[in-house]
Amino acid sequence: MSSRHLVLIGLMAAGKSVVGRQLAARHNLPYVDTDQLVVEEHGPIPEIFARHSERFFREAEARAVAGALDSPVRSVISLGGGAVLDTGTQQLLKHATVVFLDTDLATVLPRISRTANRPLLAGDPALRWSALAEARRPIYESLADIVIDTRGLAIAEVVERITAALDEGEN
Numbered sequence: 797m798s799s800r801h802l803v804l805i806g807l808m809a810a811g812k813s814v815v816g817r818q819l820a821a822r823h824n825l826p827y828v829d830t831d832q833l834v835v836e837e838h839g840p841i842p843e844i845f846a847r848h849s850e851r852f853f854r855e856a857e858a859r860a861v862a863g864a865l866d867s868p869v870r871s872v873i874s875l876g877g878g879a880v881l882d883t884g885t886q887q888l889l890k891h892a893t894v895v896f897l898d899t900d901l902a903t904v905l906p907r908i909s910r911t912a913n914r915p916l917l918a919g920d921p922a923l924r925w926s927a928l929a930e931a932r933r934p935i936y937e938s939l940a941d942i943v944i945d946t947r948g949l950a951i952a953e954v955v956e957r958i959t960a961a962l963d964e965g966e967n
Contacts, residue, residue: 806897809904816874833860896940
């Protein structure tokens, strides 16, 4: 495995956090969730959007990502779905190994339907998620060193596919 940070990107509810934790455990690396860093500093994400704005959240998110990527300790880092919209973050990701967890609406619908803590999905979660997917997919694809189609896969299978892709990249 290379010495660069391993960064998971993808849409909301793609499984970045759960995959990230298991991937980090598998490779005995620290795990960092940048959304969690923002929450620890500013409170719950829906409250940040309500009290401040999406822009405030995005700025805090960009600082959290930059801090995580600046760490000299190699780690597995999960980014929030919109973190890649920041051009500074895009530049920083060039120095990491980026894994895009690709998925579809059918896979995430049960997850996004049962939670109300995703401000960008307010109203019609399926419609909003699909619109975000269409807008963001080209960005994820352009940043990714590895693309894993997670449809129909258990978390352990996703971790195994990422590990295999990392091993292939080293040979």
